[in-house]
Amino acid sequence: MIPQSIQDLFKKFGSLPVVVGCLFITTLYVSVCNLAFSEGSALHVSTYTVTLFGKYLCYALLALAVDLVWGYCGILSLGHGAFFALGGYAMGMYLMRQIGDRGVYGNPELPDFMVFLNWESLPWYWAGSDSFIWMIFMVLAGPGLLAYIFGSMAFRSRVSGVYLSIMTQAMTYALMLAFFRNEMGFGGNNGLTDFKDILGFSLQSDTTRIVLFALTALFLALGFALCHFIVNSKMGRVVTAIRDSESRVRFIGYKPEHYKVWIFVVSAMLAGIAGAMYVPQVGIINPGEFSPLNSIEMVIWVAIGGRGSLYGAIIGALVVSYAKTRFTAIMPEAWLYALGGLFVLVTLLLPKGIAGFVPSVLDKFKQAKKDKSIAEKRAAEVKS
Amino acid sequence: MLRTFCLIFTMLISALSATASAAEDFDALINQLPHKNLRNITPLLEKIAAQDDERVRFVLTEIVNGDLYYLKSNKQVVSIRKTPDGDYQLTAIIGEQALENQSKSAMKKIRTSNRIRSDIRGLLAQLDLTHKKEAVRLAAVKQILDDPNSESIALIKKHLKTEKSEDVVQLMETAMAVNQFKTGSVQEKTSATKALKNSLEPSVRNAMVQELNRLSEYKNSELSEDDKALKAALTKAIDSIKQKRSIYEFIENLFFGLSLGSVLLLAAIGLAITFGVMGVINMAHGEMIMLGAYTTYVVQQLFPQWIDYSLFIAIPAAFIVSGSVGILIERGVIRFLKGRPLETLLATFGISLILQQLVRTIFSPLNRTVAAPEWMSGSWQINPIFSITYNRLYIVIFALAVFFALLAFMKRSSLGLHVRAVAQNREMARALSVRSDRVDAITFGLGSGIAGIAGVVLSQLTNVGPNLGQSYIIDSFLVVVFGGVGNLWGTLVAAMSLGSFNKFLEPLTGSVLANIIVLVGLVLFIQKRPKGLFPQKGRAAE
């Protein structure tokens, strides 16, 4: 039915075209329906929905990053929120500087929160933050560097398993406390907010929103492709081998820590990009993003979606985030029961997550079909 | 003759009428109380205090304690005592007869403010110098020492001769010396300085510093010989006081550190069992602590008359409540996740969300009041600048007691042996007829139960609310990991050293930065020693 060449393609690229295709269609649908149809029309997609979807896609990219290290390399990071937030802060700093003299105090140089803490000038680490290029660099370098330093120390001294998880948690917790401090110069508890525009485009206009949304989708698609190629490359196989048995890999002659650091850095950068796309769409970044609970939630997306399956991570992030949005609206008093119950049930009943559940059902179905056909054959044989 | 007689007679009469009118005056003054407000009550109180009437002390004490009321109906001034059944027992001040019990709505308080109360305390201190109890006299002298005036010093002088208690005499002498120091000549000041150089009373040091500052304003050449001698004596005395203070400050910090450490120990030790021994990442551990705290609340609600003993009921109750919830979780969820430690994290995280919301539904999201028993309040004043609060002291002792009890259980009891056996090698233990399932449930119940006990303790220190557990879960994990998973001694050392480290840093860096530095230090430490302070050795380690 399906031409052989397409089947080959699918074999080669797996779920890649499906995911990219879905993303493309969603983006197209959302942007056309948001811009082309006016409000009140049945086909209109509201700006609320656009920003909501944009947020979900950021989460999906983040989940992808978590899945890359956890699902494929066995590193359970409870600190990916830190990378996400660092990317977000890099973007936030840039957006903050774009406000210029439109802040409430009208200071062309300093952001509002610095003016009212009586700061004279920008601290050194804000240098260059008004440049778009520098911002892009920082979105990647900030989380990347932290991941490199942390990873190379931890993996070299063979901190692993639960110890590593707790250490990543301590890392993000320490960063949260640090960013809460007003002396740090990142706006303390209030964080960075009240953004006006990006590259001269107003963040309040629908077109900018759509572009941001489309860009997020694009980054997600690119991130997915990247992860896909990494896990299917030779290197990816080593990484998977490390997950399954680190000591064997070491005995064969590989240096697992190099691979681990490398994959950790890539994952951190992906998380950073997710954070950077998240901030202009939700309009605020504050130290709450560093909170250890957030990082646990990310792991849960991946667990629910299906650890070790890239599209599973995306599905997990989307399902949980959507559930959260719905539950908080429908039953504000009881949604924690539902969410908590969901976590427990999924871990108990769906150890491989949604992505593992569907194929296993299909397999069973196929098996049943096979059994049936075999039985029919036998019956036929017996008859004959 | 007649004239003399008349004179004597009139004197007698007037003396009699004076006592009579004194009593009348007192009554009249008391009756004015309901008509005064905060602004104009002080002169009236002073007048009352100046009366020579044995009831003055009582009335002033009642005002300070907030037990003086008047009836709304007839403006009668009464002192009140709460009865066990929630009503109030009234005694009229004038006439001193007991009245019918009333509810609080029928009365109105004679209102005071901090300012007025502190004035009254000053007045009371002068009366208290002759009190029967030594402690009251001591407190009175202390009050005067903090804010001396010529009148009170004269009183001290008067009572010093008849005072019998050694401590009170000493403090009285200090007060006299301070007074001498403040008002005397230069020579007197110098001798007072020498007498006072071993005193740790803050007011002594303040007076000295003030004097030294005054002298420092002059150039050395402008000072007389006496002044110079005084200055030298002052500098020496202040230095010696400073030295002593810094020693006590060190001890104080050490105690703060240990007490923070014992809180961490209590919070973490249950986790050291569930996580350290069983390998379950129990994210609901904090909620077990929370359940313990709520149990304390419920116990206090059930037995409101036994607040002082409530903790003794609450400790076993919390152990049972949290322990059974723990067993329930183990039987219901965790046993299906054997060998998948990271997935226990997810499931227990879900459980923790559910438990939190459950508590919100049952007890409302508001914090609950847990009263502190009388014996847990206040502090043990070792010297004027160093005291240890009782609640912290008891908590340190209690934490150590729990720790050693647990240690004994693990090392000495057969059940403890089974727990360790299952932790080290499940199959082998099973082969030796250890019922590993049962042991698992008991271990988890034990860890959770101890978390519940920690909750009882925390209810004495902090809020009892749905978020109680969350604030301790990360710290608990860090303590266990720092100490070395599976090693109880490690948990003890880790908790105490983290606590002390934090408390010694705090004065230097502020509490936020101290926290951050400790965390970063911990992360770096684990890089150096990936298995904590006391790593497990042998085959059980992997």
Add this chain to the structure above:
Amino acid sequence: MKLKKLIAASSIIATSMVAQMAYAAETIKVGVLHSLSGTMAISETTLKDTVLMMIEEQNKKGGLLGKKLEPVVVDPASNWPLFAEKTRELLSKEKVDVIFGCWTSVSRKSVLPVIEELNGLLFYPVQYEGEESSKNVFYTGAAPNQQAIPAVDYLMNDIGAERWVLLGTDYVYPRTTNKILEAYLKAKGVQDKDIMINYTPFGHSDWQSIVAEVKKFGSAGKKTAVVSTVNGDANVPFYKELGNQGISAEDIPVVAFSVGEEELSGFDTSPLVGHLAAWNYFQSVESEENEKFIAQWKKFIGDDKRVTNDPMEATYIGFKMWAKAVEKAGTTEVDAVEQAMIGITVPNLTGGTAVMNANHHLSKPVLIGEIQENGQLEVVWETPDTVIGDAWSDFLPSSKNLIADWTKPVNCGNFDITSAKCSGQNF
């Protein structure tokens, strides 16, 4: 055929939507944006209930403009980005006419751009640090000059405090308040060495060292007072430690700006008795309106032990003002209501009247109360007159030249009086 079906389907959808809109037009939707879960639920749930009570009361009176009020409750779950998202949902999806909500400053800051973009209307009922005035927000809580400065005046003049400890949780409200107070104290001649400032993290629970330090600072012979902007959960361990270390309100009084009746109902009050709090409302104030309000609240919530507090009064005043303004404007349209709001008066629960000023802040009396054993606060001092809320503090160098005036001809939230320019902001 297919096309026909499509048209039919879409027309059905369209008509149903029109019907829905027609239905929507019959009620006035009131958005309630308070966290019902997470860390802030403890404070905010009460305000949600207050708004619901006010709506119920208004509906009993026949609603507004002949329409019933319909509450739309959402849960932003103490998550700041979620506040922005839910605001957008309320404004663009639910099309609410007004929002009552937010507690923390960061939640308000998060909501602000959305409210301004979609031209919504927000009533913010909590005391805050000032330094803000938006066209779309009405601030019914206290500005620093309606709480902090009168409290310091009281301590200075009536208690005779000379040495000051400013304790706060490390976030923007304490930072700003302490900055203002520091400048104010210095203007009053207090020296640097007589001021101690200390910040702690959120939910700080181990106060041993800090209280010991306060004790040491307070033993220097001068009357010392503590001004506490310590937030929420950190207060219980703080006061417990104060009590245990033997610091009584007579030695070192603590005046708090974030401790009210509701917080006290979760405390063991014995170590707090005599310490102070500054608010614009206390439950214990005797007035007819207040008694009515308390009775109504207890009946609504079905619990005789529940207390009322200052943010509830702020919500009450805000709601009444909005209702009055809607009636005055004859519409719920935001611009008209916003204009009608200015100058509206509503009786305070503590007597006197609250006035909405042109800077979107209220004029209110300031009360200082002492904490009683039963968790109530007894007034020991009050301002002789109402105090006008000051959006921009006169004691901060960055904002002393700024004023907010939303009437013509200024019509700006941050007007610089020296340059006669409306600096910054798009409006």
